[in-house]
Amino acid sequence: MTDIPAEKPASGLGVFEKWLSLWVALAIVAGVGLGAVFPGAFSTLAQWEYASVNIPVAILIWAMVYPMMISVDFTSLARVHEKPKGLIITIVVNWLIKPFTMAALAVVFFEFVFAPFIQPEDAAQYIAGLIILGAAPCTAMVFVWSQLTKGDPNYTLVQVAANDVIMVFAFAPIVAILLGVTDLTVPWDTLLLSVLLYVVIPLVAGVATRVWLSRGLAKPDAEARVAGFTGLVKPASVIGLIATVVLLFGFQGDVILERPLVIAMIAVPLLIQGYGIFAVAYFAAWAWKTPHRIAAPCALIGTSNFFELAVAVAIVLFGVNSGAALATVVGVLVEVPVMLSLVALANRTRRFFPEN
Secondary structure (H helix, E strand, O other): OOOOOOOOOOOOOOHHHHHHHHHHHHHHHHHHHHHHHHHHHHHHHHHEEEEOEEEHHHHHHHHHHHHHOOOOOHHOOOOOHHOOOHHHHHHHHHHHHHHHHHHHEEEEEEEEHOOOHHHHHHHHHHHHHHHHHHEEOOOOOOHHHHHOOOHHHHHHHHHHHHHHHHHHHHHHHHHHHHHHOOOOOOOOOHHHHHHHHHHHHHHHHHHHHHHHHHOOOHHHHHHHHHHHHHHHHHHHHHHHHHHHHHHHHHHHHHHHHHHHHHHHHHHHHHHHHHHHHHHHHHHHHHHHOHHHHHHHHHHHHOOOOOOHHHHHHHOOOOHHOOOHHHHHHHHHHHHHHHHHHHHHHHHHHHHHOOOO
């Protein structure tokens, strides 16, 4: 087997991470510009989907998630119950706080603050979209945010898995209650396919890679080899993130250019919700003396959203050209810049949290 360096290579990874916000900003501009110049190409890519899951985006997210999955050590998962604080915070914030604060903010802004500027029927659609988005916590992208904050990959996997299990049972009832819809139909194919593509497949690939790298080696040597290989493939996560941003903004470039005021109005409650939920979860983790490698991912999970599921549900309930669907799409566009700013904040405040 070819030797793999134990230290992180001095390649472009440091530059990518150091200037990630700049690359993403350029990717947003490039995506909107390319979407306007080559609408046909992006329209074709947007049609490559199954069960509302866009295949090119799924491949890029897989590239983002796979490097972190290599770091998952299944022998450590059995001991996660010994550190329940982060998991408790994740569950409480995602399922007992977040859906309801998002609904409250949506009502405040679209029934009162922005009421003079939009039609009541449009306001109701935007509220519905925001409610659907708020009830769908992140599944895939949180692995990327966790990686960027040096989060515990084993614990992050458990947090995501717990969210996925709860989502199967709680998503439909919560959305139905908040929307007042009794016959809500959850697109199970979208939910299950997303979990398969974004969690199960990269996890199996990561575990297989870890086993292959560790074959025949003592644990210290095996860990060094795994760390070296992970350092080599981690740039794929950042490159995948940037390419995903280009695609997402390219798909919606015409909407952004044609309806900037509506986009801005929908973004306001999303921004307040994102930063507010992060503050609640992060402060709770700090007050409970949770280690940073667990505290950062558990706060970021609540801030990020499962946008594939949200978009699919909005389309099923209200139609592809509805205001509800537009609101969920705006959630996608707002999320990446917000999450990058919170990753930076989490990294700068690491010293305030215990290491162990």
